Amino acid sequence: MIHRYLKIYKRRIHILWAFLIVLLPFIFILFIDSLTAEAKVSFIGDLLASAVRLIVAYIISLVIAVVLGVTLSRGKLGTFMLPLFDVLQSFPTFAMLPLAVATFGPSETTVIIFLIITVIWPMLFAIISSQKLIKAGWEEAATVYGAVGWKRVVYFALPIAAPGIVTGSIVGLGEGWEAVVGAEIIVGLKDHGLGNFFSSNSSAGHAVFFGVMALLLFIFALNHIIWLPLLEKSHKMLTE
Amino acid sequence: MKPKILIQVKNVTKHFDEDEKRVQVLRDINLDVREYEFLMLLGPSGSGKSTLLRLLTGLEEPDSGSVKKTNANISFVFQDFALFPWLNVEQNIRFGLDMNNVHGGLKNRIVADLVAEMGLQGFERAYPRELSGGMKQRVGIARALAMSPKIIFFDEPFSALDTFTEVKLRQEVLKIWREHKVTVVMVTHSVEEALLMADRIAVFTARPGTIEKIIDNPFPRPRNVHSKQFVAMVEKISKMVE
Numbered sequence: 001m002i003h004r005y006l007k008i009y010k011r012r013i014h015i016l017w018a019f020l021i022v023l024l025p026f027i028f029i030l031f032i033d034s035l036t037a038e039a040k041v042s043f044i045g046d047l048l049a050s051a052v053r054l055i056v057a058y059i060i061s062l063v064i065a066v067v068l069g070v071t072l073s074r075g076k077l078g079t080f081m082l083p084l085f086d087v088l089q090s091f092p093t094f095a096m097l098p099l100a101v102a103t104f105g106p107s108e109t110t111v112i113i114f115l116i117i118t119v120i121w122p123m124l125f126a127i128i129s130s131q132k133l134i135k136a137g138w139e140e141a142a143t144v145y146g147a148v149g150w151k152r153v154v155y156f157a158l159p160i161a162a163p164g165i166v167t168g169s170i171v172g173l174g175e176g177w178e179a180v181v182g183a184e185i186i187v188g189l190k191d192h193g194l195g196n197f198f199s200s201n202s203s204a205g206h207a208v209f210f211g212v213m214a215l216l217l218f219i220f221a222l223n224h225i226i227w228l229p230l231l232e233k234s235h236k237m238l239t240e
Numbered sequence: 241m242k243p244k245i246l247i248q249v250k251n252v253t254k255h256f257d258e259d260e261k262r263v264q265v266l267r268d269i270n271l272d273v274r275e276y277e278f279l280m281l282l283g284p285s286g287s288g289k290s291t292l293l294r295l296l297t298g299l300e301e302p303d304s305g306s307v308k309k310t311n312a313n314i315s316f317v318f319q320d321f322a323l324f325p326w327l328n329v330e331q332n333i334r335f336g337l338d339m340n341n342v343h344g345g346l347k348n349r350i351v352a353d354l355v356a357e358m359g360l361q362g363f364e365r366a367y368p369r370e371l372s373g374g375m376k377q378r379v380g381i382a383r384a385l386a387m388s389p390k391i392i393f394f395d396e397p398f399s400a401l402d403t404f405t406e407v408k409l410r411q412e413v414l415k416i417w418r419e420h421k422v423t424v425v426m427v428t429h430s431v432e433e434a435l436l437m438a439d440r441i442a443v444f445t446a447r448p449g450t451i452e453k454i455i456d457n458p459f460p461r462p463r464n465v466h467s468k469q470f471v472a473m474v475e476k477i478s479k480m481v482e
């Protein structure tokens with residue numbers, strides 16, 4: 001597996017770049033930590049706490065989006081539900097925050113629920129559009145050769161959804177990082193988290209600046225290590 | 241002895257809705273599919289022959305009339321191959337076996353045999369996008385044979401291929417038909433192909449699709465497409481289709 005993965009990097013210079021991309025955020029993050037040590041805030045801890053919330057919300061969104069996307073992309077229920085989703089997704093999610101806080105209090109649950117309704121839309125719509133790529137012949141072949149029930153989902157619907165899952169995840173997580181910081185600040189979460197880091201360091205300009213840079217680099221690194229290879233792979237999957 | 245009838249089509253009509261217009265594709269179709277025969281559905285495009293093929297498989301339902309089928313394994317070979325692009329050659333061939341819970345050892349043996357029979361050795365791990373049209377259709381045929389079908393339906397299987405490959409694959413399909421003792425129903429728009437391959441030819445006319453005539457192929461096998469009688473017959477049927 002590792003060997004196959006390394007093949008993406010065709011030249012030594014690519015590997016060097018990759019290492020740089022991986023290492024740079026960590027150097028940066030350590031640097032931030034030393035800067036903010038006086039403020040008694042650990043940037044790494046805040047980053048991880050926010051990342052965990054985002055990952056939990058992402059996994060829940062992924063499951064819901066796949067189930068809805070695969071079942072609603074065809075059939076009568078879909079033609080009824082999709083316009084409804086289209087209206088719902090254009091509703092500004094931050095406007096829901098006060099309601100969420102009123103219901104669940106200023107807690108981690110509130111942040112995660114808020115993240116789910118942010119992340120899920122791009123994923124759902126990307127999966128639905130990938131299901132539109134199904135060719136009539138593939139469907140007929142799957143039917144003739146007896147693909148029904150869960151096997152049709154695993155062997156047929158999921159591979160076709162894969163490109164949508166990947167592009168939807170990239171867009172969804174991009175919005176998710178923005179949302180997690182915003183939500184933590186607005187909710188006023190006192191636990192560890194990037195929202196707490198930025199609001200408690202708001203008077204220290206350099207800490208905020210380096211924090212933003214470190215976060216950007218971290219996201220950039222994640223995209224290069226995880227999402228871009230997956231994107232390349234998943235788009236080949238449906239090429240005949 | 242009278243041959244067993246596997247599928248019986250009676251007074252079938254079928255229409256599609258196209259841009260809010262009702263288009264009749266098939267009218268008053270009556271046809272039998274006999275065991276072990278090579279039946280050809282021949283006609284111009286738009287004569288509903290592909291639709292009839294899908295009615296025979298159960299992929300489509302008729303508006304009126306009946307399609308009576310005996311319970312038998314069927315397979316389908318597609319014009320545009322319809323291989324699953326996310327699966328490699330071997331996984332494509334075994335798709336039907338995976339769906340029908342055939343156990344591992346038997347599955348591997350069937351796949352290995354078919355890879356050898358269709359000349360796909362060395363390409364087991366290749367993906368459809370890496371194969372030529374001819375190779376793709378070989379995988380499509382292997383995938384169909386893996387089901388040990390009683391009937392194989394071919395929907396213009398050679399029309400996306402170059403002439404050289406087409407000529408070669410026709411002979412291979414004839415060999416498969418002989419050796420695997422299957423019934424074949426094939427759709428084509430080539431009169432020559434129909435006369436070369438089939439026992440019986442159902443000749444379609446278009447708009448709406450009807451069966452003009454069912455012809456028993458008079459030529460003994462193997463057939464010579466260049467013989468005078470053969471060429472004359474091709475011409476005669478061509479006029480009928482127009």
